[in-house]
Amino acid sequence: MEIDDAKGAKPLRLAICVKHVPTCDDIEVDEATGRIRRADAECDINPCDLNAMEMANALKKSVADAGGATIMAFSMGPDGALASLKKCLALGADEAYLLSDRKFAGCDTLGTARVLAHFLKAKGPFDVIFMGEMASDGATGQVGPMTAALLGVPDVISVATISCGERAGQFIVEQHIAEGVRRLLVKSPMVVTVPFGVNQPKLPTLRMQMRANKIAIPVLTASELSADELARLAPKSIVTSTRAIGTHAQAELIEGDAKAIAAKIRELVEGGRQHV
Amino acid sequence: MKKKIGIIGGGISGTALGYNLSLYDDADVTIYEKDRIGCGTTSKSAGTVCLFDDSLNNRYWDVRLYGFETYMKMEREEKGSAGFDKTGTLVCALSEKDERRIKTGIALARAAGYTGEYITDKERIKAILPMLNTDAIIGAGYTKDDGYFDGTMISNNFAAKMTANGGKIITGVRVTAINAEGGTAKSVTTDAGDTEAYDVIVDCTGPWSRFTGAMLDLDVPIWHTKAEAFFLAPAENLDYIFPVLKFPAFYALRAGNNIFICKSHLSMDLDNPMHAGQWDPDKLPERGGTDDYFIEFLYEQMEKDVPGLVDAGLSSSWLSYRAETRDFLPIIGETPIKNYLLATGYGGNGVIEAPAVSRDLAKYIMRGESTLLIEEWAFSRLWKK
Structure with a gap:
């Protein structure tokens, strides 16, 4: 990828890759196949992808008076993923692309990274590519680093903040590590993966949602990949089963009139204090 | 037996x-x-039981009153048991026909011992709900006595x-x-x-x-008509009582720190497939499921009538089906x-x-x-x- 070397003169080009996932309270495992049932599940944008989007927006805002920035959103998945892309547009992305084809359907994490890398190259160059650190359904955390490796660019995981450095093409990246926060100076292009909860994602406004509804989202298909690239999408790993873990939390229904319920709550709270 | x-x-x-x-x-x-x-x-009902609005023809005003008083009795028996939030209601008139209907409702409410007034002073209307644009409004009915239930x-x-x-x-x-x-x-x-x-x-x-x-x-x-509801998080803090707001095409009410807003059921066209059809309510999603057209409708209405909500955040939405007859x-x-x-x-x-x-x-x-x-x-x- 080329590096834009004129920060301030040329707008930053930012990309974000998001996944459309079953909502947390709607994940079910098909006992027969051992796979997550996605077809009937209610889906939404992967939670930490919203943190990534917020970070991309913050970077865009920080350069508003210095050349500005554009954000391009990508999602690989079936038509339902359009909803997550639309959310990105409502949150401030300028363009969005759905990467959708039956030939992508069986991809493992490496195949997904290959597809993303292909289209990021095709639509690039990008200064920074944002991704959520891991999907709430698969939870592998592999796609971001794999995409970076395939693009031949640095990958910074667990990113808390990103801002422009003193020199063009340099970014100051703060990264969560076990001991605290590490500050890095990273030369673009790069992939950053963003964990859940590092910032407070804003809500799309009615005005922005209205704007998003008017932006067409092109669908990019496998026809744009070479035969060699398609052959490499064959999965190297197969999920053989997924097992739901039963919760160990015990819920107790508190019944009675308001006074009885209040007394029970007080008893539980005071009992809890004694355990502190 | x-x-x-x-x-x-x-x-x-x-x-x-x-x-x-x-x-x-x-x-x-x-x-x-x-x-x-x-x-x-x-x-998924908003639970508004207002003393006067267009949700039910004034011909059946006693039905409205009986409902309201039933729930107020519940509240007297055990406070909060009907989920009553006494916000009052502001019903906006865009035409003389609206005005006549609202004034009749006010007379009926007052006959039953409740307060109600028809306000034409736009400054007073804005004092009740500051985020309102009163340009298209010719007057508004207001009572402090009602609100919404659960x-x-x-x-x-x-x-x-x-x-x-x-x-x-x-x-x-x-x-x-x-x-x-x-x-x-x-x-x-x-x-x-x-x-x-x-x-x-x-x-x-x-x-x-x-x-x-x-x-x-x-x-x-x-027929099923779509009740597409949005919860909007206003950009500004609401440091005043947000009344149930009724326009002929939509209504809004405060729900915690959000504003619940929905298209009014009488504005639905049973012959418009975007509004109505015959579907399977068991297939409704818990959240979401709303249509793009509704965002456009809401945006246009808010831009015109409640500009304070145009830049409110969309915190959540849902779709439910109302059961309507012709x-x-x-x-x-x-x-x-x-x-x-x-x-x-x-x-x-x-x-x-x-x-x-x-x-x-x-x-x-x-x-x-x-x-x-x-x-x-x-x-x-x-x-x-």
Whole structure:
């Protein structure tokens, strides 16, 4: 990828890759196949992808008076993923692309990274590519680093903040590590993966949602990949089963009139204090 | 010998009817609810029971008053038990026709001892709701006395009162068959494998009524209109009481720190496939499911009338189906199948209408005495059309 070397003169080009996932309270495992049932599940944008989007927006805002920035959103998945892309547009992305084809359907994490890398190259160059650190359904955390490796660019995981450095093409990246926060100076292009909860994602406004509804989202298909690239999408790993873990939390229904319920709550709270 | 009544549906319609029937000592009442009490369409109701607006024609203003006072009695018995939030209501008039209707409603509210005034001073209207644009408004009716309730809490309250009176509630069980012999409904069968005989069976399943009626080959003329609701998080802190806001095309109310906003049910066109159709309510998602057209509608309305909400955050949304008839009034009472009755088709007015309808229908079932409401909202009016 080329590096834009004129920060301030040329707008930053930012990309974000998001996944459309079953909502947390709607994940079910098909006992027969051992796979997550996605077809009937209610889906939404992967939670930490919203943190990534917020970070991309913050970077865009920080350069508003210095050349500005554009954000391009990508999602690989079936038509339902359009909803997550639309959310990105409502949150401030300028363009969005759905990467959708039956030939992508069986991809493992490496195949997904290959597809993303292909289209990021095709639509690039990008200064920074944002991704959520891991999907709430698969939870592998592999796609971001794999995409970076395939693009031949640095990958910074667990990113808390990103801002422009003193020199063009340099970014100051703060990264969560076990001991605290590490500050890095990273030369673009790069992939950053963003964990859940590092910032407070804003809500799309009615005005922005209205704007998003008017932006067409092109669908990019496998026809744009070479035969060699398609052959490499064959999965190297197969999920053989997924097992739901039963919760160990015990819920107790508190019944009675308001006074009885209040007394029970007080008893539980005071009992809890004694355990502190 | 007690009269056995089986009610299908445990929303506001079924529980209000169950409670009213349980007040008769010769009634033996059972409610079947496939999920939990008040968790279907009732749970997605805004619960507004305003003393005057256009949700229900002033011809039936007593129905509105009876509903309001029923819930206020619940609140007096146990504060909060009907989920009442006394925000008052601001009803905006965009035409002289609106103005006449609002003024009539105010007169009726005042006759019943409540406050109400029609305001034409736009500064005063803005003082009540600062984020409003009053350019298109010719006046507004305002009362401090009403607000909105919680349909699920009310349903559970009715259910508790009914069981205290000896009624029975079966939840988590779906009625799979309504059995008839010689044109008379006789019993219900559930997916638990039980069959129970009843003297009277009442369909209170609202948007499910087409499916319920189909068990008896009865075509219940219900359409589903989309109740697309959004929760908006205003950019500014609301440091004032946000009243229930009624415009002819939409209504809004405060829900915690958000504003709940929904298209009014009378603005729906049953012949517009974007507004209405006949769908399967079991396939509704818990959240989301709203249409792009609704965002456009909402944006246009807010930009014109409530600009303070255009840059509000969209915190969540949902879609539910209202059960509407062609004349937007419910279907109450007898059907062509003997002993099979309806209390359905409330549209957006279930919380408003269920108390008065249930009072009258319970009397009809137990004593055979009809009322004006039972006659005017009878199934037969729709056959004629």
